Amino acid sequence: MMKKENVVIKSVEQIALDTVEMVVKNPYISQKAIPGQFLHVSVEGHTLRRPISIADINRENKTITILFKMVGSGTAKLAALNPGMSFDVLGPSGNGFQTEGNESSTILLIGGGIGVPPLYYLGKELAKQNKEIISVLGYQTRANVFSEEMFRRLGKTFIVTNDGSYGEKGFVTDVIQKAGYFDYYYSCGPLPMLKAVTAKLADKPGMISLEERMGCGVGACMACVIPTDSEGGYKKICSDGPVFHTQEVSL
Structure with missing residues (x-):
């Protein structure tokens, strides 16, 4: 509450x-x-x-x-x-990531920029459930990289920078295939990244967390809505989200 x-x-x-x-x-x-x-x-x-x-x-x-x-x-x-x-x-x-009842054995965490932080707490909790954790984390440049060692303690971790100044060069979607097998994913980051991730992983179940400017933060002002995939409805990111199942909203 x-x-x-x-x-x-x-x-x-x-x-x-x-x-x-x-x-x-x-x-x-x-x-x-x-x-x-x-x-x-x-x-x-x-x-x-x-x-x-x-x-x-x-x-x-x-x-x-x-x-x-x-x-x-x-x-x-x-x-x-x-x-x-x-x-x-x-x-x-807001509503957070659902982890209870997830029978998946290997989890892929995909974060971009300031979307990386909430995935660390999530990864810690999933590790307590004996899940194998793989992380793909994207940043603009070497100077923007943070939390690398924390994620490496959770499991295999790939760092990606737009300019190639550290880790892999490119975007998180360029590196996902190197992660190997996984049966569920969680992702948080800017909207263009989430669109690319959900398109690339359309055949995989997962959850996404949306970054958005908010007004009231409690679902009253309707300043942070996103279309759903059914009948032209909308969800409020602040109160219905910020976390959604990938098929729940239209990016």
Whole structure:
């Protein structure tokens, strides 16, 4: 159940070009959040909240890790906060990845840019279920790469950069065939990437998480809708998603 909660900053660190990792503490969210959910973050001086995916949870320490890119004054102001300071969030928000009852043995995680972070928490939970984890992670350049070693601890990992400055050159769809056998996939990233991934893997079952600007974040304002595949209907990314089965929405 989503609630308005206050979180206290434990650490802030820039881990790649324009990319910040922040660890915050909150007893409620740290016990309730599941992979794929997000925090809707309030930034002082800004009317609209910022949706930021949950990258990891430590239930014992009651902490939540979030990663975000500094792309404007709001996220820059968030990144400038110091340990010990606090801010309010709505969370855990949205519907996350479904993992219970998934009988698949080998899972492929496909992430692009800031779509990579939520896949790490997901991969950790799937590894606890004795799933074999393979990851294909795409970034713009070497300077943008983060979380590589964390994913390598989960299983075989391929890094892809657009310019070839690190890992494989190209896009995640260029490398998927190198992953080998898998029977289910989860993907998160920008819409063009998700369109390419779902087209390439049309014969495979999977789930996708959509990145989208949001207004209210609770399904009231209709600012983040996406067409479904049936009868011209729509789903709300903030409340029905951000995670959907691949056949559930029309990209």
